[in-house]
Amino acid sequence: MTSIRVSWLLQSNHEPVLGTWVASVQSEPGQQNLLVQPPLGRKRGLRQPRRPLLSVQKTQNEPRSRPGARLSTTRRSIQPKSRTLEQKRSVTFTEAQHEAATLSPPAESKECPSENQSLGVKSSSAASPSIVTADLHSPTAAKVETTGLETKNKEEPWSCLSPPPPPVLGTLPPAASLPRESPGETSSLLPHTDTILHISEDNGTESPLLSPAFTYTHVELGEPEVNLDESHVGLAIKPGTTVEELGPWAGQIDMALVMTVEPGFGGQKFMEDMMPKVNWLRTQFPSLDIEVDGGVGPDTIHKCAEAGANMIVSGSAVMKSDDPRSVINLLRNVCVEAIQKRSLDR
Numbered sequence: 531m532t533s534i535r536v537s538w539l540l541q542s543n544h545e546p547v548l549g550t551w552v553a554s555v556q557s558e559p560g561q562q563n564l565l566v567q568p569p570l571g572r573k574r575g576l577r578q579p580r581r582p583l584l585s586v587q588k589t590q591n592e593p594r595s596r597p598g599a600r601l602s603t604t605r606r607s608i609q610p611k612s613r614t615l616e617q618k619r620s621v622t623f624t625e626a627q628h629e630a631a632t633l634s635p636p637a638e639s640k641e642c643p644s645e646n647q648s649l650g651v652k653s654s655s656a657a658s659p660s661i662v663t664a665d666l667h668s669p670t671a672a673k674v675e676t677t678g679l680e681t682k683n684k685e686e687p688w689s690c691l692s693p694p695p696p697p698v699l700g701t702l703p704p705a706a707s708l709p710r711e712s713p714g715e716t717s718s719l720l721p722h723t724d725t726i727l728h729i730s731e732d733n734g735t736e737s738p739l740l741s742p743a744f745t746y747t748h749v750e751l752g753e754p755e756v757n758l759d760e761s762h763v764g765l766a767i768k769p770g771t772t773v774e775e776l777g778p779w780a781g782q783i784d785m786a787l788v789m790t791v792e793p794g795f796g797g798q799k800f801m802e803d804m805m806p807k808v809n810w811l812r813t814q815f816p817s818l819d820i821e822v823d824g825g826v827g828p829d830t831i832h833k834c835a836e837a838g839a840n841m842i843v844s845g846s847a848v849m850k851s852d853d854p855r856s857v858i859n860l861l862r863n864v865c866v867e868a869i870q871k872r873s874l875d876r
């Protein structure tokens with residue numbers, strides 16, 4: 531039997547929730563490769579508040595949109611509803627590649643009631659072993675605990691993306707130099723060929739989600755169920771992919787995943803030389819959620835946090851620990867402190 535892989539996320543400014551991955555992966559031309567992350571412990575149709583990953587405001591240096599870079603299709607003509615504290619969301623991950631494919635809008639969020647969990651490390655019998663979304667809090671808060679919910683401060687919804695301009699190799703493009711999109715423009719192609727998430731078998735082995743050996747839970751993207759404003763979009767880059775290739779998209783996505791190992795399996799050595807990618811993204815896009823994945827644990831978390839990562843995937847370091855909770859707390863606290871420090875430095 532195949533189950534969703536073991537991993538956990540450390541996110542800032544989220545209500546801690548348990549999550550599971552529902553994958554819809556289709557690789558035929560014109561079909562989508564996407565993953566949706568409805569929180570576990572929730573039931574469809576019911577909502578749970580969710581806070582932004584970062585409370586950092588977008589800066590002028592951070593374009594919200596740009597011309598020719600649109601993610602979706604005619605559905606983008608749907609007027610997004612204003613986000614409320616109670617809105618549901620999903621996460622879609624794709625990997626930036628040059629091969630064009632159509633990205634359909636993300637499947638519906640499937641939300642269920644779930645009690646908030648103070649540290650986000652609580653597991654549930656309904657959950658995949660350990661996808662845990664832990665909560666970080668406002669970087670400006672003097673303490674870890676926060677009292678109020680926030681909504682992600684995007685004055686306009688994330689925009690549609692279309693294939694980016696040819697990457698500028700060799701130099702990192704300043705975000706401010708990125709072209710801006712014009713209102714009403716729509717296009718439909720998002721280049722991607724792969725997904726990042728992994729699933730694991732009961733014997734503990736992992737394989738990429740796209741492995742044909744696994745069965746995926748197919749999520750039909752029913753039109754009535756889609757609410758684009760409730761979606762998050764992420765782009766992932768493997769170690770061999772330059773951040774320049776992600777740069778053109780970064781002003782429009784919610785999350786960038788910088789792989790710090792080659793996707794494939796857990797337990798690999800953390801690639802510190804990926805940190806300049808994280809640092810550049812954080813510098814150029816202060817409110818972007820930046821995730822690192824691979825070889826992250828107590829020995830490497832400082833580098834990630836200082837570079838600007840605020841979402842952490844940690845496999846071995848947590849799962850092989852005698853005290854996973856303390857490891858998670860450590861990772862979270864290091865990130866919180868780095869976020870607070872950046873906030874004070876600004």
Ligand SMILES: O=C(CO)[C@@H](O)[C@H](O)COP(=O)(O)O
Nearest residue numbers: 793794795796797825845846
């Ligand atoms: O999916 C991958 C790598 O393919 C990563 O998510 C790792 O599985 C994370 O595990 P550790 O590297 O932390 O052990």
